[in-house]
Amino acid sequence: MNLFKMKTSWSNAEFIPLKVSIASVYLLIGAYFHQFVCDYWIPFLVLAIIALIWALVLWISKMRQGNNI
DSSP states (O other): OOTTTOOOOOOHHHHHHHHHHHHHHHHHHHHHTHHHHHHTHHHHHHHHHHHHHHHHHHHHHHHHHHHHO
16 A cells, blocks of 8 residues: 555645644744744745745646646
């Protein structure tokens, strides 16, 4: 049984607890490493923008593939 080959579908409501827990961990890390984050906020912002663009491109490509089926 390979866990990485299993496929499942999630609704948006099922992702809410996962997103809340991840956001809570990010807030805790940011509070703990406040000085570090203040010193390097520009690289973190660039990384966040790149990740956002990447996620949007993946989302749009999945939507286009879904319309072709």
